[in-house]
Amino acid sequence: PFPRVLNKAxxxxxxxxxxxxxxxxVATVPRVLPRILRIPSQDDELHFVTLAGIMDLQASELxxxxxxxxxxxxxxxxxxELYVNEEDADNLLEEIEEQVSKQSQADAVRLEIAAGAPDQLVSLLQQQFGLDDSLVFRANGPVNLHRVMALYGLISRPALKDxxxxxxxxxxxxxxxxxxxAIRAGDILLHHPYESFSTVIDFIRMAANDPKVLAIKQTIYRTGDDSEVGQALIDAAERGKEVTVLVELKARGDEAANIEWAKRLEDSGIHVIYGIMGLKTHCKLSMLVRRDQDSLRRYAHLGTGNYNHTTARLYTDLGLITAEPTITSEVAEVFNLLTAHNRASQFEQxxxxxSGLMQGMLDRIERESEHARAGRPAAVIAKMNGLMDPAIIKALYAASQAGVEIDLIVRGICCLRAGLDGISENIRVYSIIGRFLEHSRVFYFANGGDEEVWLGSADWMNRNLRARVEVVFPILDPDLKRRVYRELLAFALADRAKSRQMCPDGTYIRRQPECDSPGHSMQELLMRTALGEDIDVLEN
Structure with a gap:
């Protein structure tokens, strides 16, 4: 019989x-052994070999x-993909847990194999796994490139490292x-990883330890196996707080970890919910209710990234801690929507x-077109991970044709074409790939001079706008609004070190420094700014 071949083994x-x-x-390469091995050498050169390469060369011994x-x-x-009928499931957690346990033997969807593999071997594997030629990918190098990351720790060459x-x-x-x-005195804007995620954890820990805090509500999408946020919530429940946590069980790749966290949280007396049927909950929200001296007051954290202290050191994200009643009351309404499944909720801020994010974005893009036609300041700057939604793309094309200046900073896939005569000549698309993974979502609208800055959890993609619960929130404080523009968007648009610009044919070229200025790296400038340097690329 053909041996079991686990997912991505x-x-x-x-x-x-x-x-x-x-x-x-078929022989499986052991996961418990190092995948990259150093070969002893008599000179100063470093030589490495993959474990898979050794096994391949010694196949006759295997x-x-x-x-x-x-x-x-x-x-x-x-x-x-999970195929769960949420409506018929008696226990959603148990149903998803059963599905996850079967994933290792789910249908194959891709075969990766070394480029030099014999055609007969490839054909036999295709037959075994039921894959046609379009699902076979020949690798000119290690089949699992992720393992090459181990080289970073194996090579002691500081000059080659950040x-x-x-x-x-x-x-x-x-x-x-x-x-x-301090929160009541003014909103706190955090920019990770330049500023520590510990402030967010302290916000939740403070709620757990403060006797004046009565209730805590939290969303969890990807939080990690050793989540400090999860432990803080457990501590809060054990201290008698009323704690409600929405755990998204269908977060792809994190289903097993989230199932375990849901069980631990429930065992600690926390009220665990799983969101609205048919929708993933992707918004990043934390809220507490505190008995202050003058009244009961809500405090909230809204973010663009996950409550994960590990990825918060690797991904760029923004978060806002606020006691602004117009914001916190609507955060509470989002939690009501998630717990009571009331989709009729109305939001002003x-x-x-x-329900309203798609139309809200379309309305703002159209408003910029109206400003442009009237001769008022009109511009859109949007930063995100991906841009695929047809309605948004159509609206951006129309705005460009109306004279709106549009800059899009899209790290990943972008289905819009920039710089096409008569269609998108006023649109520029950039992608920045640097030391940290660009993950924050930021939306700027010139709005005739009354500028708006929005942050949130959603990209301009169909799944975010139509199939998930997402929250995009405004920055109301004028100083923080200027900070987002000057320290993030302006730095991104000035990047000449790690930025690439889309050409009209959809290809990208590296942006070159201006002849009389250095090549700015947005992330380098942000690290220097976080350490206290006063940098303003708008004045350069």
Whole structure:
């Protein structure tokens, strides 16, 4: 029988012949052993070999008693989509847990194999896994490139590496009265990883330890196995707080971790909910209710990224801690929507998907067109991970044709074409790939001079706008609004080191520094700004 090949498990496939029979052999590359090994050398050069490469070269030792006609490393990706009928499920957690347990043997959707693999071996694997030619990818190098990251730790060459950077800690009191008074005095904007995520964790821990905090509500999408946020919520429940946590069980790739967290939270007495049927909950919200001296008051954290202290050191994200009643009351309404499944909720300050975010963005893009036609300041600057939604793209084309200046900073996929005569000549698209993964979503509208800045969890993609619960929120404080523009958007548009610009044919070219200025790197400038340097690219 053909052996079990787990999802994304690196294997060695071999064509074998013995005892008058031809067959195929498969050996799994052990995950418990290092995948990159250093070869001893007598000189100063460093030489490495992959474990899979060694096994491939020694295939005859793996399959003793057979003649090896050919071999190659390969791996199979299996379908990770969950097929859950939420309406008929008696227990959603148990249903998803059962589905996750079966994922390792789900249908194959991709075969990756070394470029030099024998055609017969590829054909036999295609037959075994039911894959046509379009789902076969030949790799000119290691089949699992992710493992090459291990080289970073194996090579001691400081000159080839980024200088260490420690996120800057916000100088906020650890005493509850002073901590919450600072929030009441003014909104706190955090930019990770330049500023430490510990402030967000402190916000939740403070709520857990402060006897004046009565209730905490939290969303969890991807939080990690050793979540400090999850532990703080458990501590709060054990101290008698009323804690409600929405755990998104269908967060792709994190289903198993979220299932375990849901169980731990429930075992601690926390009220765990799973959101609205048919929708993923992707918004990033934390809210607490505190008995202040003058009244009961809500405090909230709204963010663009996950409550994950590990990725907060690697991904760029923004977060807002606020006690502004017009914002916090609507955050409470979002939680009511999630717990009571009331889709009729109305929002004035927040843009919430799937009910109002799409239309809110379309209205603002059209408003810029009206300003442009009237000769008033009109511009859109949007930063996101991906842009695919047809309605948004159509609106941007129309705005460009109306004379709106549009700059889009899209790290990943972008289905809009920039710079097409008569269609998008006023649109510029940039992609910035740097030391940190660009993950924040920022939306700026010139609005005839009355500028608006919005942050949120949603990209301009169909899934975010139509199939998820997302929250995009305004920055109301004028100083913070200017900070987002000057420290993030202006730095991004001035980047000449890590930025690439889309050409009209959809290809990208690296942006070159101006002849009389250095090549700015947005992320380098932000690290320097976080450490106290006063940098303003708008004046350069």
């Amino acid at each position: 690196l294997c060695i496939g071999a064509l074998l012949e013995g005892q008058g029979q031809s067959m195929m052999g 399959f003793r008693g057979y003649q090896v006609l050919g071999s190659a490393p390969f791996r199979v990706t299996r379908n990770s 200088a260490p950077f420690a996120p800057v800690e916000r100088d906020l009191s650890q005493e509850p009265e002073t901590f919450f008074a 927040l843009l919430v998907a799937p």
